[in-house]
Amino acid sequence: MSLADVQIMLAASALIAQVTGEIDMSNAEEVGATVIGATPNEADGVILDLSRVDYLDSAGIYVIYGMRASLQARGQVLILVIPPTSPVLDSLRLAGVERPGEVAEAVDEALRMLESRPLQGS
């Protein structure tokens, strides 16, 4: 059994990546690279849906930071989906990262956040 699966969906203006399973140092970089690699340039951002993630370790948190940085460099935004009961919140709390950037409780909320964002400069 592989530790995690990544399902990529394309919405009108965003890429939605739903991760199912566990993210740790054995697969964190692969998961991050898969999502970044699948993100088209014209997308406004990426919605990383962690609602089906049972475990996230510090390597995973580090990769999320890396994803945010590389998306920002392309003028794109990263929104995490973390429901209030997610075990991911335990890891973030213990790591002292209460809000790792923009967080939504569900994918549709994340899509609304993306739509209501002010347009990037220029």
Added chain:
Amino acid sequence: MPAEPGTDRALERRSSYRLTDPGLSELPLEELLAELLVRVQEALEVDTVAILLHDAESKQLVARAAKGIEEEVEQGVRIPVGRGFAGRIAAERVPIFIADVDHADVLNPILREKGIASLLGVPLIVEGELIGVLHVGSLTPRMFGQDDLAVLQMAAARAAPAIEHARLYAELEHEHGVSMVLQRSLLPKRLAEVVGVSVAARYLPAREEVGGDWYDVIELPRGRVGVVIGDVVGHGIGAAALMGRLRTALHSYAIEGHGPGRTLELVDRFVQSLGESAMATAAYAVFDTYTSSLQYATAGHLPPVVISESGTRVLEVTPAPPLGAFPYGRCPEHELSLQSGEMLFLYTDGLVERRGVPLNDGIEALATAVHGARTPEGACAFAVRRLVPPEGLRDDVAIVALRNTPVPAELHVTLPAEPKTLAHVRRMLRRWLNERGAEEGEVAEMTIAVSEACANAIEHAYAPAPATFELHGWARDGEITMTVRDGGRWRAPRGQNRGRGLSIIVAAMDDVQIDRTAEGTELVMRRRIAPK
């Protein structure tokens, strides 16, 4: 050749050359044909002998064995029934004699190329069915007489049933062989290894035929493991092939995360959708290694059995129709706790069904047979040794056993320093912490801390030589102590990432100490757990 009274001469030849030796019918097809060729050649003093068998589907005669004209077989000569020398013998079912091949309707060029001058052939007939043609040839012109024909017909009359018997047997053997290989290749090559359980399984083919029994062990997310037993109704290649499809279907639905009842229902819908009159029975159980909870459901299948030290009990099942039997069949789920050390035992009916013995007695006999088994391997061995009759089985049997491995009071393990060890550590740890009485939130936080500590040890490991690290854990007076020891020298956490790892450990535990020695680094973590 001097003329002789046909029948006497023929009988003499028959007895002297043992053309009708009853032992012939015991030979496998290839040897039988080879032996026949030799005996006919000697009996009739001819240069060539050939046996062509009738392929009913293509309406052709296929050269199957030959002496003196081996090319016929090597080149796979096929003669349409009704055409040429052999074809006419087959179509008209009469002997044909050709005195001069050069001026006759002979289709097969090999006969001419070989320089055969004269031919005599007879049909091979069994119970009114044409099965082939037997013909002999002479390189010098020869007038085959009545006595020759009598000998050849006698040989044909005795050989035909033997050939047919051997041919049918060879076909059966072939099908049996193919289905055995198919069956084997459709069963799991190795059983999944899951933390917290040990498993064993057996597949025993029936004496005569392969069947459609199967077992499966499926690793599921969140520390769960699925165990499957199933039995496709019917035998032979068809049943084995359908078994392969059902095993795959069930496996796929199971890893999608459906519970045992819903998984069986989905397989039922799958069987319905095949539009074949296919049917199967199955039992599927999901064991949660963190909580020791066992959920199970059956579809027309015999009840699972739980083996414990105190005795063996047959589990309650809600009767549900077999897979593919009725539209929208429902498979209700049952739940129980499979205690530490207890074993779940699933089996197919071939193990307990005996002619003239009530099924309940058979299940009772199984419960008695596996009593006292301590391991899944032992349970399988007991069942096979005590229940499989010496003459073999009439029906095939699949069995699979899963044991909830007792959780040790203290953890002392040495693990490979590789990233993929971490998931294994977390599964082991959640089970162990649960057993020590930690509540859900405590289990979650301590698991994160220890997994981070192990990740640190793995990063320290000297590459590329294989390295290990040690994990120890014990509980005293309401306090859990976990230590992670590696052989590498302590390195200050590098970058944002590793700093975060250490801060997680510190945040999750009450007390954290780092001991650095010449041998390596040891991280000692303590946390009090709330009394229950």
